[in-house]
Amino acid sequence: MRSFSLVNVARLAKLDAEDVLNGAIEKFRRRFSGMEAELVARGTSVSAVTPASSSRPGRLRKPASAARSSHETPARTLVHRHRAWRHHRLGGRRHRQCGELDAGDGHRCRGAIKRKGGAIIEEEAIRQGPVEVGEAVLTTGGNLPAIHIIHAAVMGPDLKTDAEKIAATTRAVLALAAKHRITSLALPRSNGRRACPGGGVRERHAQRGRGPPEGESNRA
Amino acid sequence: MLNAVVAHLKGSPTGLKRVIFVLYQDDAYKAFTDTLKRLGGVQ
Numbered sequence: 001m002r003s004f005s006l007v008n009v010a011r012l013a014k015l016d017a018e019d020v021l022n023g024a025i026e027k028f029r030r031r032f033s034g035m036e037a038e039l040v041a042r043g044t045s046v047s048a049v050t051p052a053s054s055s056r057p058g059r060l061r062k063p064a065s066a067a068r069s070s071h072e073t074p075a076r077t078l079v080h081r082h083r084a085w086r087h088h089r090l091g092g093r094r095h096r097q098c099g100e101l102d103a104g105d106g107h108r109c110r111g112a113i114k115r116k117g118g119a120i121i122e123e124e125a126i127r128q129g130p131v132e133v134g135e136a137v138l139t140t141g142g143n144l145p146a147i148h149i150i151h152a153a154v155m156g157p158d159l160k161t162d163a164e165k166i167a168a169t170t171r172a173v174l175a176l177a178a179k180h181r182i183t184s185l186a187l188p189r190s191n192g193r194r195a196c197p198g199g200g201v202r203e204r205h206a207q208r209g210r211g212p213p214e215g216e217s218n219r220a
Numbered sequence: 221m222l223n224a225v226v227a228h229l230k231g232s233p234t235g236l237k238r239v240i241f242v243l244y245q246d247d248a249y250k251a252f253t254d255t256l257k258r259l260g261g262v263q
Contacts, residue, residue, distance in 0.1 A: 166221055167221065171224050178232075178236070182235070183235055183236060184238040187225070187240065189221065
């Protein structure tokens with residue numbers, strides 16, 4: 001009876017009841033996934049959280065994506081390509097390779113993610129180091145529309161990569177996605193400068209008088 | 221990259237419903253399309 005009433009309300013509001021229901025389900029899934037990602041980032045799990053703490057207002061941040069229209073369905077997980085990194089040393093002088101994550105597809109991409117998504121993304125990724133070439137880690141999406149970001153190390157400090165490294169890293173990304181039951185994934189295939197206007201691997205190498213790194217040619 | 225994704229999707233049960241390849245240039249798009257055709261992913 002209640003369902004009929006709700007369908008009637010939707011009809012009077014000139015809404016498609018099925019679309020509205022699907023939107024509500026998607027919203028719930030999005031928020032719950034965001035909560036799971038935050039708990040994973042905190043080193044705990046849903047089963048370890050008591051109902052009282054999970055329902056306390058402000059205890060679990062509402063993901064930014066939850067406020068978005070249900071009709072927009074961007075990828076729930078964004079893959080970001082990096083060079084390998086080690087632990088961030090808190091305090092003291094930052095190691096060149098450790099202080100900040102350097103994105104293989106352009107430092108300005110990293111800057112954009114940090115600026116739009118918040119510093120927590122980089123902090124979480126660094127905390128999970130060391131990450132070697134061919135490995136990947138998952139963090140929250142911060143304030144980005146994506147719920148998660150998978151940080152994939154496709155190259156070493158020499159900024160060189162090749163098809164095998166990219167394939168190995170992609171497999172690591174897919175394994176991580178399966179582990180976290182991720183259903184939607186956006187994989188970038190950047191070409192350096194053009195992928196990140198104003199900065200990127202090709203541009204940096206061009207400035208140094210070198211060609212692009214091996215493996216950066218057009219290869220799927 | 222595409223080979224790895226196709227192998228993953230064909231090889232094991234997966235919860236992945238959607239994989240988006242973000243391609244920034246026409247030549248990257250062409251390379252992916254050609255590879256996908258070769259792999260039998262598109263007609």
